[in-house]
Amino acid sequence: MIIIKEFDYEDLVKATQSFSQSTLVGKGSHGSVYKGILAAQNLVLAVKRASFNGQLQPHPDNVKKLDNEIKVLSSLRDRQNPPVVNFLGMSRDLGSKENKLLVMEFMPNGSLHDLLHVSTSPPLWTKRIEIAVHISRAVQFLHESNPSVIHRDIKSTNILFDSNWNPRLADFGLAVSQPDSLSRIQPAGTIGYLDPSYTSPDKLSTKIDVFSFGVVLLEIISGRKAIDLSRAPSSVVDWAMPLIKEDQIAEVCDKRVALPPYMEAAVRHILRVAARCVSPEEENRPEIAEIVLTESCHFIERVRFPIWTMVLGSVNSFMLLKRKRIKSVKCEKKSEVGGEISRGKIILREILAELH
């Protein structure tokens, strides 16, 4: 992986065709992201610029958020292949706020939000579980980084897929790094994902990310948006919680894709984890490490187990077939050896002979 820390501003202007509409990927609350191609280095980039908010200069609040994003992403850069969007660098400091640009690896496969709510082919259940496990690891990576990072805006639009369709956490505009002066940071986030008890700066903790992660889990399993005003209740949490409590798992599951019976246990487990994550009381929510280290192993084991039962099932059918075919052989063998040879041994010997 090529890591370039500082990009020439003019090169980025050229790469994005002067921030043309045709290269605009999307606009967020504080910045716009453009797709850029640096032909010389054979790099496809996502270039983020602070929004101007109708002014001639980028708005200072937006520049602050972009600065924050650069600071947090650069602090997470050390690890190889981090589960967050790959930070490549920024524009060389020319002393002008207008020229401040964040440069990331381009994520070509859209967001989890699009996959769940826009795509005409919603993800299969194994993919959903894989995504859930990946995101839990990404959140753990942030919380266990040194210094620890709280994302504060975990949501399906901020989970982007890389070229291998692995989900990565993006948009660190609201992220806080622990040594920051926490007492001055006002609560922020996105309605529908925001921990309702996060009402004052002193309530900031990693558990607010755990709450948002729980909402994302509910979204992944149900295929419902975090907030859908066309439904009652509009919040996925308010809708799903009573159903999970009554163990009405099938009711919560996205009906666009049939849930294979062997995956029911894994999905039930994820929904129970989600219910704990979105618990109104912070102390009842698990730490992300607990979810990743214990629960995700269960997800995988529970999903893999049926594969083994299928393999064992096929071996069993094969044995039965063989058993029928060698029934007569068995009698001949018995008389041949003149002794009591166990039925199992003969069957096994015959099968092994055939396999040779």
Ligand SMILES: Nc1ncnc2c1ncn2[C@@H]1O[C@H](COP(=O)(O)OP(=O)(O)OP(=O)(O)O)[C@@H](O)[C@H]1O
């Ligand atoms: N590295 C990237 N590669 C490809 N697309 C990206 C990348 N980063 C962001 N985007 C896309 O650019 C758009 C703007 O992203 P941004 O993170 O600024 O805001 P947002 O998450 O959409 O909104 P908000 O800031 O309100 O949370 C989104 O459509 C997002 O999917």
